[in-house]
Amino acid sequence: MLRGQPATLLLGLTMIGVWLVTAALAPWLAPADPAAIALDAMEQRPSMEHLLGTDNYGRDMLSRVLHGGRHVLAIAPAATLLGLLLGSVVGIAAAYAGGWMDELIMRLLDAIMAFPVVVLALLALTALGPSTLNVILVIGLVFAPLIARTARAAALVEARREYVQAARLRGESVGYILLREILPNIRGPLAVEGTIRLGYAVFTSATLGFLGLGIQPPAPDWGVMVSENRSLLIHAPWTVLAPAAAIAFVVIAFSLVADGLRERDEA
Amino acid sequence: MLLVTLAVASLLIFLITAVLPGNVGRIILGPFASEAAVESLNRELGMEQPVPVRYLSWMGGVLRGDWGQSHTLDTAVLPLALERLGRSLLLAAYALLLLVPPALLAAVIAGRRPDSMFDRTVSVIGLSLGAMPEFVTGVLLIMVFGVLLGWLPVQALPPEGAGLLESLRYLLMPALSLALLLFAYLFRMARAGMIQELGTAYTRTAVLKGLPRGAVIRRHVLRNALLPTVTVIGAQVGWLVGGLVVVETLFRYPGIGSLVHAAAVDKDIPLLAGCALLITLVYTLANLFADLLYAALNPRVRHAWGRD
Numbered sequence: 001m002l003r004g005q006p007a008t009l010l011l012g013l014t015m016i017g018v019w020l021v022t023a024a025l026a027p028w029l030a031p032a033d034p035a036a037i038a039l040d041a042m043e044q045r046p047s048m049e050h051l052l053g054t055d056n057y058g059r060d061m062l063s064r065v066l067h068g069g070r071h072v073l074a075i076a077p078a079a080t081l082l083g084l085l086l087g088s089v090v091g092i093a094a095a096y097a098g099g100w101m102d103e104l105i106m107r108l109l110d111a112i113m114a115f116p117v118v119v120l121a122l123l124a125l126t127a128l129g130p131s132t133l134n135v136i137l138v139i140g141l142v143f144a145p146l147i148a149r150t151a152r153a154a155a156l157v158e159a160r161r162e163y164v165q166a167a168r169l170r171g172e173s174v175g176y177i178l179l180r181e182i183l184p185n186i187r188g189p190l191a192v193e194g195t196i197r198l199g200y201a202v203f204t205s206a207t208l209g210f211l212g213l214g215i216q217p218p219a220p221d222w223g224v225m226v227s228e229n230r231s232l233l234i235h236a237p238w239t240v241l242a243p244a245a246a247i248a249f250v251v252i253a254f255s256l257v258a259d260g261l262r263e264r265d266e267a
Numbered sequence: 268m269l270l271v272t273l274a275v276a277s278l279l280i281f282l283i284t285a286v287l288p289g290n291v292g293r294i295i296l297g298p299f300a301s302e303a304a305v306e307s308l309n310r311e312l313g314m315e316q317p318v319p320v321r322y323l324s325w326m327g328g329v330l331r332g333d334w335g336q337s338h339t340l341d342t343a344v345l346p347l348a349l350e351r352l353g354r355s356l357l358l359a360a361y362a363l364l365l366l367v368p369p370a371l372l373a374a375v376i377a378g379r380r381p382d383s384m385f386d387r388t389v390s391v392i393g394l395s396l397g398a399m400p401e402f403v404t405g406v407l408l409i410m411v412f413g414v415l416l417g418w419l420p421v422q423a424l425p426p427e428g429a430g431l432l433e434s435l436r437y438l439l440m441p442a443l444s445l446a447l448l449l450f451a452y453l454f455r456m457a458r459a460g461m462i463q464e465l466g467t468a469y470t471r472t473a474v475l476k477g478l479p480r481g482a483v484i485r486r487h488v489l490r491n492a493l494l495p496t497v498t499v500i501g502a503q504v505g506w507l508v509g510g511l512v513v514v515e516t517l518f519r520y521p522g523i524g525s526l527v528h529a530a531a532v533d534k535d536i537p538l539l540a541g542c543a544l545l546i547t548l549v550y551t552l553a554n555l556f557a558d559l560l561y562a563a564l565n566p567r568v569r570h571a572w573g574r575d
Contacts, residue, residue, distance in 0.1 A: 111275035116550065118509035119543055122531040123283045126539060203400050207513055210402045212532055226402060230517070233406065234414055234421075241410065244403045248395075255398035 009260025015253035023069035030063035034220040043236040053238040055229055057218075061242045064220040068243060071221045072250065075136055076201035082140025083201075084194050087147025092178050092186070094148070095155035106152070109145040117142050118207060125213040135214045139204050143197050150193045154186035192261050199254025206247045222247045269555055276547045277329070281322050284540045295338065295534050312536075329544065335537035337530070344541035348523060352545060355511050355522030358423075361438055362445035362507065367500065370453040371493060375484070377454070378461025378492070389454065397451030401513045405444040412440060423520035441518045445510045449503050456499045460492035494565055501557020508546055 022029060031051075038058030046053040052061035094105040112120070121138050128134045158164065159182060167181050208214035209223025217224050225243035232239050292309035293300070316324075328335060334344040377386035396404060413421035425437040464470060465488060473483045511524035519525070527542040529535075 107271065108275065111272050112279065113505075115276065115279075115543070115547060116505045116509040116512075118512045119527060119546055122512070122527060123280065123539065123543055126531045126534060126536075127283050199398065203398070207400050207402065207509075210400070210513065211516060211528055223400075223402075226406060230406065233409060237410055237414065240406055244406050247403050248399045251398040251400070252395050255394050259394060 006260040006263040008256045009264065012253045012256030012258075012260055015249060016257065019069055019250050019253065020073070022066055023073045026063075026066040026070055030060075030066045032060035032063045034059065034063040034067040035218060036060070043232065043239070046238055052242045053236070055225075055239045056232060056236070061239060064225060065222070065242050065246050067220040068222040068225065068246060069250075071132070071215060071219070072202050072205060075132065075139070075205045076198055079136045079139035079201045079205070080143065080194055080197045082136065083143030083147050083197060084190065086140065086144040088151040088183065088186075088190055089178070090144065091148035091151025091153075092155040092182050095152045096159050096174070096178055096182065098159075102152075106149075109148055113145050117204065118211075121204070121208055122211070122213060125208065130213050130216055132215055135205060135208055138208075139201055142204075143201070147190070147193055147197065150189055151186060154189045155182050158182050158185050192258070192265070195254065195261060196258045199251055199258060202247070202250050202254060206251075269551055272551055273548065276551075277326060277544055278322065280540050280543045280547070281325060284536050284543075285318075285321060285325070295536065325540075334541040334544075337535050337538035337541075339530075339533045339535045340538070344538050347538075348526065348542050348545050351521060351523040351526045352549065354520070355515070355524055356549075358438055358442060358515070358520065358522060359445070359504075359507055359511065361435065361442040362449075362510075363500070365442055366446035366449055366453065370450050371457050371496070374454050374457030374461055375489070375492075378458045378465065379484070381458075381462055386458070390451075393451035393454050396447045397449070399448075401444045401448050401510045402517045404447050405440065405514055405517045408440045408444055421518075423515070423518035438520075441514045441520055444514050444517075445507060448510055449506060452503065453496060453499060457493060457496045460495055461488065464488045464492040494561065497561045497564065498557055501554045501560075504550055504553040504557075508550055 036059060038054070041050070041054050041058040043056055044050055044054045044058070050060050050062065052065060054060055055064070090105060090109070094102045097105075115123075120142055124138045124141070125134060128138070164177060164181055167177050172181070205214060206223035206226075209221045210227045212224075212227060215221040215224060217228055222243040226240055226247075229236070229239035229243075292305040292312065296305055296308060325335070332345060334348070336342070337344050337347065340347065373389050377383070377389055380386060409421050412419045419440055420437050421440075423437055423441045425434040429437070470483060470488055473487050474480070478486075508524070511522060512528050513524070514520070515522045515525035516528050523542060523546060527539065527546065530539040530542055
């Protein structure tokens with residue numbers, strides 16, 4: 001099964017696997033409590049005792065980075081799933097309805113997409129207040145229009161097929177046609193879109209954490225850690241580099257997988 | 268079309284900032300403020316009026332040039348936002364300058380020999396850099412060029428009275444973090460365009476009639492291959508704006524991005540709504556400009572317009 005797959009895909013999947021395992025086992029792998037403050041061990045360089053050093057509260061960076069992987073693991077798939085759910089329903093419905101309904105829905109989505117993602121998330125999280133649930137909601141809602149476009153493009157082709165007409169003629173409800181007839185036939189493009197969005201969800205949740213709008217400190221979130229420690233960059237760079245490298249590791253893994261999937265489809 | 272987008276966008280901004288939170292006065296003053304203070308602030312902000320009336324009065328103000336008052340900075344929103352926007356546009360223009368020529372050049376070289384060593388290397392490095400959030404690339408740049416090598420200042424805002432060259436030196440790292448984010452995408456699109464055009468019949472004709480390779484690429488291929496990238500650059504302005512919020516915050520650069528971030532953190536609703544509206548306006552105009560530029564550069568579209 002692995003034979004003949006693009007190398008980028010395999011490498012990306014391996015990296016994601018490493019992340020999933022370390023995040024899942026973080027409570028057992030981490031050498032220390034990620035929140036344990038040790039004022040006698042502040043800003044220590046990486047050593048045998050603290051492999052990635054400690055931050056300005058003496059907290060073990062390795063433990064914090066390992067635990068930080070769990071946050072992203074909770075947020076990214078949930079947000080992507082929400083986006084896929086909303087986006088594919090809206091996109092398929094627009095393609096199936098056609099005419100002015102289609103036009104109206106797509107124009108509305110264009111207007112929502114006219115906002116840069118970060119600005120839209122800033123607005124929404126200010127109104128809703130920062131929490132893990134709200135971060136999931138906001139990322140999912142922001143992604144929905146993008147996914148809707150992909151779903152619509154794929155569904156436009158399917159909606160004209162005979163099997164859809166047959167379903168309509170035998171009197172199936174609109175909901176049945178959209179979800180049971182069209183949706184299963186556009187799974188492929190939606191799966192690729194979902195993988196790309198997963199990568200962006202990691203990216204966006206890290207960015208929101210960095211901007212102070214996602215999970216609040218002292219929680220061990222990668223984006224929050226970079227933001228908290230950036231004033232230490234000059235004399236304790238490991239406190240910033242460790243979480244930054246963790247973010248880079250995961251987003252690069254997803255981009256490799258997305259790239260590998262595209263390569264496989266082209267071949 | 269432009270006006271429709273802006274109208275929907277303004278309604279959306281209004282709904283999110285002024286209606287969604289429920290009690291705006293409570294959001295601004297926080298959970299510990301007294302009920303009386305919250306009520307009096309709500310009255311001051313006109314919150315007791317019905318929602319459509321509030322929207323129309325906000326939009327009326329926006330059209331007249333009165334964008335409301337920022338209550339944390341105690342100044343009018345519009346002049347402040349415009350001043351900050353100017354600085355952001357400078358940064359964005361600098362980033363585009365660092366981005367577009369190298370990306371197109373690399374795409375032309377890579378597109379001539381797809382899957383060559385050069386093509387693969389640029390693709391992988393570009394993708395990896397483009398996948399990382401701007402603040403991660405920014406932090407790495409600061410680490411390498413600011414701390415280890417000490418070549419560049421780690422702050423973005425040049426000291427008072429600095430010359431143009433000096434200012435550009437201060438802005439180099441923020442602009443570079445933005446440019447690196449978009450490099451992979453632009454490179455990919457331009458490279459795909461090159462490969463496609465190199466395979467067409469007219470290119471083969473040009474080669475077969477004996478034109479040197481360089482002339483074929485310059486005179487025939489480039490024009491068609493690079494045209495779609497104009498639209499791509501226009502569409503990437505949205506990413507650029509999002510990047511500005513992050514990069515300006517990281518480098519403490521007083522542009523519109525750090526202003527909208529500060530407004531969000533301080534829950535300064537009028538300032539937040541104003542900045543979001545201004546950003547949307549600029550973004551929409553940038554897309555319109557890209558479309559017009561595309562039409563001006565493409566004789567097929569240009570002449571189709573003339574006939575209408």
